[in-house]
Amino acid sequence: MNAYKQMKDRHQKQLNDFPIMFAFSNKQFDEGMKKLELEKDQTNMVLDIGNGGFIKKDSLMDFDNMFERQEQELKAAIESDQTGEGFILEMFRYELGNHEYSYTYDLSDTLQALDLSMTSVNERPNLKKGLELAIKSVLEEEY
Incomplete structure (x- = not known):
């Protein structure tokens, strides 16, 4: 199987498994807050990451680190x-x-x-x- 495709699939799974929500309506936002284990009125605890995505503010470092690891893995594979x-x-x-x-x-x-x-x-x-x-x-x- 294509090693690049395997890497992309693995990276996508990591993103899918990360506590993140996507909301494009108030109803979806409320459902997403539950997914993040937050109450409706705890909007000060979420961070808008763009494109309808939200994460908990205290997860930002983990979120950034995940993307940094993925980027480094891709660079290493290219270099090799x-x-x-x-x-x-x-x-x-x-x-x-x-x-x-x-x-x-x-x-x-x-x-x-x-x-x-x-x-x-x-x-x-x-x-x-x-x-x-x-x-x-x-x-x-x-x-």
């Missing part, structure tokens, strides 16, 4: 693939497919999802080669 033919190839293939590159021929969403720029890719031979191989592979699948 010195040729770009392993993890990096899988990473780009997955994100190119996820962002429909074979239809759009637009790399911007793929790069944004990976927090990369074309400049940063071109500066690192392993990333450059992995992207080139992934593009070739994704386009060959279409024909």
